[in-house]
Amino acid sequence: MSEFESTMRQREPRAEDLIKGQTGDWEVILGLEVHAQITSKAKLFSGSSTTFGAEQNTQVSLVDAAMPGMLPVINRFCVEQAIRTGLGLKAKINLRSVFDRKNYFYPDLPQGYQISQFKHPIVGEGEVLLDMADGRVVTVGIERLHLEQDAGKSLHDQHPAMSFVDLNRSGVALMEIVSRPDMRSADEAKAYVNKLRTILRYLGTCDGNMEEGSLRADVNVSVRKVGSPLGTRCEIKNVNSIRFIGQAIDYEARRQIEILEDGGKIDQETRLFDPKTGETRSMRSKEEAHDYRYFPDPDLLPLEFTQELVDGIKASLPELPDNKKARLIAEYGLSPYDATVLIGEAARADYFEAVAKGRDAKLAANWVTGELFGALNREGHSIEETPVTAKQLGELIDLISDETISGRIAKQVFDSMYKTGRDPAKIVQEEGLQQVTDFGAIEAAIDAIIAANPDKVEQTKVKPQLAGWFVGQVMKSTSGKANPQVVNEILARKLGLSSDG
Amino acid sequence: MTDLTSLTLAEARDALKKKEITSVELTGAYLKEMEAAGALNAYVTVTAEKAMEMARASDAKLQKGEGGPLEGVPLGIKDLFCTKDVQTTACSHILEGFVPPYESTVTANLWRDGAVMLGKLNNDEFAMGSSNETSHYGAVVNPWRRQGSDAKLVPGGSSGGSSAAVAARLCAAATATDTGGSIRQPAAFTGTVGLKPTYGRCSRWGIVAFASSLDQAGPIARDVRDAAIMLRSMAGHDAKDTTSVDRLVPDYEAALAGGVKGLSVGIPKEYRVEGMPKEIDDLWTRGIEWLKAAGATVKEVSLPHTKYALPTYYIVAPAECSSNLARYDGVRYGLRVEGRDVTEMYENTRAAGFGAEVKRRILMGTYVLSAGYYDAYYLKAQKLRTLIARDFTEAFSEVDVLLTPTAPSAAFAIGEKTDDPLSMYLNDVFTVTVNLAGLPGISVPAGLSGEGLPLGLQLIGRTFDEETLLRAARAIEEAAEFTAAPGAWWRA
Known part of the structure; x- marks a missing residue:
């Protein structure tokens, strides 16, 4: 056994890693x-x-x-x-x-x-x-x-x-x-x-x-x-x-x-x-x-320093990736995959932690690793260059959580935030994107659609799956702002379907 | 004053301070002597204009009662020291035309203290040699001649220009460097005092490197006092050389008054080498008697690894030189001889640029560092170096200084040993041990050979104990009453 071999870790070969040859x-x-x-x-x-x-x-x-x-x-x-x-x-x-x-x-x-x-x-x-x-x-x-x-x-x-x-x-x-x-x-x-x-x-x-x-x-x-x-x-x-x-x-x-x-x-x-x-x-x-003819450089004394110097540097080390990963998993309940994605850069993990603080960690992880990292990669931006601050993304998640906007509208708001750097609440307000949960207004919209499409109503009675068509029409007529849950409930009632279908 | 150049450095310094003479007069007198001494080939570059300019500046200060410890004193500088705006070649063809944009720390220290630069002194190419015959600018001729002979003799090496210039009074004192004896042996051959300080006492920054772990700058001067004065100005810590040592530089001149009463002097028995001429042995015995008479006690000591010193030195020094000289490749400065490609350019440049002795040492050094030979040569030499140093440490637990001859013979004739590198290397037998152990050593003229040539005795001291070394050297000097001088046959 060579010296090289004796120092390497013994590992069971994994089938996935092997390369198939002729022999x-x-x-x-x-x-x-x-x-x-x-x-x-x-x-x-x-x-x-x-x-x-x-x-x-x-x-x-x-x-x-x-x-x-x-x-x-x-x-x-x-x-x-x-x-x-x-x-x-x-x-x-x-x-x-x-x-x-x-x-x-x-x-x-x-x-x-x-x-x-x-x-x-x-x-x-x-x-x-x-x-x-x-x-x-x-x-x-x-x-x-x-x-x-x-x-x-x-x-x-x-x-x-x-x-x-x-x-x-x-x-x-x-x-x-x-x-x-x-x-x-x-x-x-x-x-x-x-x-x-x-x-x-x-x-x-x-x-x-x-x-x-x-x-x-x-x-x-x-x-x-x-x-x-x-x-x-x-x-x-x-x-x-x-x-x-x-x-x-x-x-x-x-x-x-x-x-x-x-x-x-x-x-x-x-x-x-x-x-x-x-x-x-x-x-x-x-x-x-080359024969490099290594020999000690006579112009330089051996490099010597004290354990105190080492200890001092050790005390000043930042949290390292492995520790951060373990902590993100333990503290936020993240999957190892999400944690690995987040720790790739300390600034990314810091961003996530700022967003997740006091919020649903899983939702925060999804928004950070999905929407934000997706946009950064697409635009070739580093995390330091993000137009959407952690505070803003947190506010956006808050708007979803308190049902001011739907998840779908949130993506639209996020795109707008990324492009303009504006606060989400402002975008929602100025563009009138608040979710409509007003039963009366939704009911009126549904009634109008039902009245205009009696044939679809009949077909739905036979094929309940067609209810989805009505949902789409309602969303269209409310510019997507209708609370989908409320739409489903009213539609089910009006069409005589069970709402939990 | 008619003969200004006969003043020692100390005398000149004092006369300048007292305004009895001016630096312009003194410098002018030296420049005149230098001009008349072309036959010695001691200087490779004369900086007459710069010298007079510096002298005038010194005089202005002296007039106001100001100035440093060397104010107005004209010095010669070995061509190994880089001097700003003055060609520095280490007497090698490969550095011909090289004008450094910087000043070595040692020479900068001298100028800081008011010294005047007369010019650059000849030396063996890259300080590799014991006779100053390997210089690209030709051999230096020793001012001394054998009685009744006008055969040209070597001034020793590698600091042969320095020793010849000091002996012929072509400068008040000179800088030199010592890697294996290059200050002490030329001093012995020319009736001058050569002091190699402890490794780390003087900065190596700006000195063309030969063997970094052995190289050390020091003075060649007319007497012990002058050497002490020079060293005080040359020495000192330098942040740019991490092997230089941060220790106070003592007033070496003041230490001379100490005498040797009660001093314990060791005589290393292994230095009584076979075939040593009787007159050298006799000189050594006289030295012992002088020190005893001055109140020192003398005892025999043993340095058992002495016999390995020469082979050890001729492995370590070439190994380091083979690497140190790699930078002379024709790419950035100095000589370039074109070739079809870069490899051929290297080969052509280095073949044309280096002389035979330098090539020999690069080859030896490359060989001893090569894969398969490193352990047998370089590593073994390093171990021996440790043992040689330990010999000295043990000896110095019993005695304060060691007394030995400086060289195994008086100056030999030019050409006498050039075909026999080994016998040339044997000249360093008493001096290389000191470099290997990093100790201070001094050569003091102590008598004349049967042929009327100067002979030197060497004193070796503890690390950074140049003061004791100088005290003992002064005692030898006082007892020897060496007043002989070469006839000025070279005057044109």
Whole structure:
């Protein structure tokens, strides 16, 4: 058994996760290395700004450009962010860790080495719980989290014969978070990145913005016949969206299965995912792999801090997603599914709690996850950009509960609120949407319809289902404002039907 | 005053303060000497205009009775120190034309204290060498010659420009750096005083790095007092170098008065190496007698891991250098030799930009860090380094300072050892241990060889105890009464 194998969680394979091949069922083994850019104003070892999108080479200090004689100085805030993240991953925090140099040549790596942590990372073992769509909770082990510098960016499309280098990103602080090979399907890998992203955003240690490159994943993929030892793995580098992670895994697993079923063997190599073709292709083989010649960086003393610092950070942690989920279920009686949807972002859960306070929690959950999230997704708005405040949505629910408006009218009011940002009571009043419960008025409307349609009345006596037609006519003539329950009751009486039918 | 350049730094400082001389006069005198000393090849860049400008500014302050501890004193700066708007190359072709937009902390400290910059001093390329023959700008010639010979001798290295300039009175004092002996050995070869402070005493910020865990800046000066004065200005904590230490900088000059009465001096028996010339051994014995006569007690101590020091050093230093020099890749500054693609550009640039010794060390360093060799070389060397440091800790539980020779021979001839890197490396046998343990060490001229060349004795102190070290050095200096000087044959 390899060291790798001995550290992974033993899991019974699930039929749904297996991939059918010509020769039988294959199990996919997945482990991820996620690079998360630390949210901080300054870089890991210099005071340069980290703002995204600045003009090229305007956020570069002498240290970032590796001028002769320049020395790195650790940014304490970045260290605290790594500790905070480690605590959020329920991981062991190492009070002493060591920065190493990872040596390789590349034009966007000014020092000729990346300062990273190799043998002694700042954070040790932890875990992440995945909330799967079917309600399963999958535990994924975290092997380690370490601090390292980002490289700059090579620009190959600026000049026909030359490449340019932008060093704005050079030296920006990254956390590399390494999982155990505990995932067994693309869905689990996607759920892992999603959950990790959620945790980081709760902690405020990484904005999780995959488009801007704040979160990138290297995906390790191997396949094996159920019950067989681990297969040879390939590493797919720098996949930068959750959708691509799924595509890359699907393609890569299939590719490996085909090779193995044709009697071939998998070469351990580094591969790239091409979003245009949806395929992975070889980047470098094991033989071409760099010898990084790691050794402790003599410019930096070992990174040491006290347990008091860790305890202080621990005391300041926000409620984390798993705890919030459990609390929403316990406190509001939500389904695990609704709770999972709500905790995706802390702001969404906060919104829900503001709406649900003192109201029917289930109704609040339906309105928040159904109407509001639906509208936000449709319009491409974040929860922070919602035109409907939690207070307004709460008021709308109150109008339903006190029967001022029907649920159907409420949806119409909500659309209007979303478009205009106006208060629901105002919309209902100005547009005259109050529910009509005036028996006399409804009865008059019903009488008019019955009088105009004697043939339908006769038919209804034979076929009671036709009563629905009368309901529709009444609603039409009252612009939908008639209290449906009152309509049903009066109609049943007038048509000689039992009202509870 | 007719011969201003014969003044020591302390004498010049005092004369300037008393307005007996001006910095413009003094600086002018040095610039004249420098111009006449082209044969020594000590300076690679002369900053005459800047020097006179700084001198005038100093004089203005001195006139008003103001100014820092080094106000108006002209210094030479090793080309390893980055100097703002003044070309800094570490004497490598690869950095030719590089003009830093920043000033190293150590030189900034010197300018803060009023010193005047005369120019940049030659050194072995990237400070890799023991003879100053690896410089891209050519070898430095030692002002000293063997009696009855005009063979050109090396001034030691890597701070050969610094030692030669101080010995030939081309500056009042010079900055230098020491990674394995690069301050002390050249001082010994030129009859000057070279002080390598405790690792962390001076900031490394802005000094072109050779081996980060060993590099330390220090002065080469005419006597112990001058070295003490220089160190006080150079030293100090720097937030930009996290390996520099936040400790008060003492008045080292004041410490000189302390004497050595009651001081316990250790003689490490393992330094009595096989094949050591008798005159070096005799010098060492004389040193022991001098310290005894001045009131110190002397005892033999053991540093059992000494024999591993050279191999350990020649693993650790090249390993760090192979990584430190990776930044010289032709991408951002310095030399670039184009190629068909980026890999070829790297190869062409580094092949043309680095000299043979630098390449040798990069190769050695890359090798010892490689997968499969790391444990056998680098890791083992780190363990030995710990043992070597522990030897010293144990010795210093018994004694206050250690006395050894600085180098196993007097200055040798240019070209004599260039084909034999190993025998060149052996020159560092008494000095590298001090760097590996991070201790302060000083070389004091103590006598002449049979051929009339200066020889030095080395004192090694406890970490951050430069004061005791300087006291002991002063005692040797007083007893040795070293007054010999090289004939000024180089004057054009």
